[in-house]
Amino acid sequence: MRVRKKPWAEPYIKEHQEYIVLDPQSYLGKWQDRFAKKQPLHVEIGTGKGQFIIQMAKKYPDVNFIGIELQESVIATALRSFLEDPTPNLQFVLTDGGDVNEFFTAHEIEKIYLNFSDPWPKTRHAKRRLTSPGFLKSYQDVLKTDGEIEFKTDNRGLFEYSLGSFNNYGMQFEYVSLDLHKSPEAEDNVETEYEQKFSPQGPIYKLVAKFNS
Numbered sequence: 001m002r003v004r005k006k007p008w009a010e011p012y013i014k015e016h017q018e019y020i021v022l023d024p025q026s027y028l029g030k031w032q033d034r035f036a037k038k039q040p041l042h043v044e045i046g047t048g049k050g051q052f053i054i055q056m057a058k059k060y061p062d063v064n065f066i067g068i069e070l071q072e073s074v075i076a077t078a079l080r081s082f083l084e085d086p087t088p089n090l091q092f093v094l095t096d097g098g099d100v101n102e103f104f105t106a107h108e109i110e111k112i113y114l115n116f117s118d119p120w121p122k123t124r125h126a127k128r129r130l131t132s133p134g135f136l137k138s139y140q141d142v143l144k145t146d147g148e149i150e151f152k153t154d155n156r157g158l159f160e161y162s163l164g165s166f167n168n169y170g171m172q173f174e175y176v177s178l179d180l181h182k183s184p185e186a187e188d189n190v191e192t193e194y195e196q197k198f199s200p201q202g203p204i205y206k207l208v209a210k211f212n213s
């Protein structure tokens with residue numbers, strides 16, 4: 001979903017470049033330098049306004065998190081929320097996360113989160129879905145051998161497509177829920193902004209999968 005341009009966003013981002021990266025290629029193999037401590041790296045692609053990744057960074061101080069978002073106005077809002085109470089283990093990146101293998105090196109990442117990714121419902125747009133095989137190849141390049149993808153959505157069509165796409169790619173499923181909020185895992189679940197908005201209308205689907213080594 002496209003968001004209206006916010007005039008304050010660009011100067012705000014430029015002012016806070018210690019927390020947001022605008023030239024991700026220059027950190028190839030050096031992402032740990034952006035953090036106070038070297039620790040496992042988890043990346044969210046399509047981080048939106050940052051609710052999930054900001055809470056995750058607070059909940060798991062022994063993990064370094066990176067939130068990637070394509071839209072300047074959206075990531076500026078995430079950055080502004082984060083700066084209300086910043087933690088040393090979260091960085092944002094303004095870029096297209098589909099190209100992760102252009103700015104992360106092989107096996108650099110432990111986990112990739114895809115939360116409420118745009119569904120691109122038309123068949124002719126299937127290649128744009130962040131769970132389509134072209135993107136899975138990029139994720140495989142940068143994930144550790146036993147690294148995981150965690151995917152949540154409220155969109156049944158996208159979930160079914162993603163199950164098929166991961167399965168056809170030869171991935172191994174670690175966890176599948178057709179109603180996350182009614183499962184025992186709900187207790188540990190960190191909600192995204194879309195999840196909070198849409199869960200009253202129906203179930204939240206979740207899967208966790210890894211590439212076979």
Ligand code: SAM
Pocket residue numbers: 001045046047048049068069070071074095096097098115116117118192193194195
């Ligand atoms: N993850 C958030 C949540 O669950 O509330 C936001 C979900 S919103 C439907 C999808 C977000 O992904 C949008 O902010 C969009 O700009 C972003 N996005 C879509 N494709 C992307 C890509 N290739 N790289 C980075 N961000 C992307």
